[in-house]
Amino acid sequence: MARETGSQISAFFQQIVHDLYSSLYLAIGGNLEEETRDWASRGAELASTVIKIFILLAVLGFLYWLFTYIVKHNQKRLKLTEKRIGVVRSVLRYVWIVSCLIAVMSQTSIDPNTVKATAKASIWAGIYYVLWTSSEHVISRILKHYGLNASIEQLLKNIFSVLIIVFGIASVMAQFGFDIVSLVAGLGIVGLAVGFAAQSTIANFISGITILLEQSFQVGDWIALDDKEGRVILISLRTTHILTRDNITVIIPNATVASSEVINITSKNFIRFDIRARIALEADIDAARQVILQVIDGMDSILKRPEPSATIDHISDFGCVFIVRFWVTPSAVARIPGIKEALHEGIKTQLQAADIAIPYPHMRILMPKDVDYPIDTKPFEIVTHQKKE
Structure with a gap:
């Protein structure tokens, strides 16, 4: 029994050596049908x-x-x-x-x-x-040469890139004998099955073409989409890329863009923004208006034409509220928060310099004088001020 097992193991290893021997001979160009092997x-x-x-x-x-x-x-x-x-x-x-x-x-x-x-x-x-x-x-x-915009340029680049890649693969495969017509027909059938499995991708693709053709916004426009706002830096066939003020790129699927309300802020040559400023009820409105307009006139980012304005929006419990309207170019939209902050700071500083009071929320309590008060008390007037936090 032991001898039989040993012979089987020996035959197994001999077969392995023989196969390696034959493979090596084939690798150097030999023919296994030769009677003798000329190494x-x-x-x-x-x-x-x-x-x-x-x-x-x-x-x-x-x-x-x-x-x-x-x-x-x-x-x-x-x-x-x-x-x-x-x-x-x-x-x-x-x-x-x-x-x-x-x-x-x-x-x-x-x-x-x-x-x-x-x-x-x-x-x-x-x-x-x-x-x-x-x-x-x-x-x-x-x-x-034809003066077309960047969105159409992006669309044509994407289409030509896809066509060149498809024709390139087809030409390369044709050199090895592949039947391109049959292959395309087969891919069409497979494409139907893939289409059902990739509906979102196809929806984004179609939405991208729609966005590029409609030109509701273009590359370079500043748009607001839901809670996102930024400059459009790329419109591809699947996604739209927006660069925010914080230098963060937000990538949004085209299907989401096409189905959402998009505000194109820079679609015109200039855009109007506004802020609010408050003065005391007894303050001189005309003097305050002149101070506010002087502050606006000293800022280079704000246009002189159309003219800015400062009018009373409403009268509140604690003062007169100005609404200050001003115009900027599309290139300044990215800096609007800084422009508004500079305006607020400049208006406050100049109003104080012109001795125009800026009120804060307060409450006055008046106690009647003809009321009997306890002993050791006197008629009095209590005035309290409650600062707004």
Whole structure:
């Protein structure tokens, strides 16, 4: 029994060694159907292939370094900017990597048709990559010529990017024998199933296109959305990015933007804001108005036309309340809290300097004098002041 078990274990390990032996022979280009296995000739062929690959890679590496050196030291003569230098280096690097891959494949036992397909696919991939990287610049120049706004520019950039990527993948796959028509039909069926599972993403996509076409707001506008307020810095096909006054980027799904009430604060050339200031009931209204208008006139952020105004909004229990209206340009909207704070501070300081009283909430209690009071008490008037916290 022990001898039988030992022979089985021995046969198992012998089978493993035989499989490794055969795999190694196949790896160096041998044929298992040969009666005798010539390791020496196969090893020589493998060494020759490795040397050829090494020489080809060395030559390609030298050519890559040479072209890079020429471009770098002839930048002024070729009138290339730093951006164009980066593009040229990227193209040279891509050509070098693809050439190395083709060189290695050509020296191995890979089917020549596969090598040709890989070369063609690499060329198509490079062409579409150049189109993808340069499409943004080309579209910007075209739209600048026709005077279209940033929202339409963003929409066209997104659409062209998607189209270039789709056609690029299709062209690359076609070089390896894939039937693109059948593949697209299959993707259409799969797309229906994916659409039901990604309804929110599709809703955001459609809402993004609607926002870009309607142009209710554009990139650069200052908008208020629910409890969020900021400058629109990006309208993509899925989300809208808003930069707040605190330099925080808020990313909102387009479906939420499309279904919410959006206030475009900077849609016009100038915007009006207001604050309130209070003076005592007995104070001179005209004198206080002149002081307030002088404070406004000294602030560069506030427009002189349309003219600011300071009128009595209402008379409260503790004084006359001014409503101070002023106008600013869209570029100053981001600084409105600071402008209002400076106005409040300046108005208070100047009113005090002009001896115009600024009241605070108070309460006066008057006790009648003709009432009998207990002994050791006198008729009196109690006046208390209750400061507002």
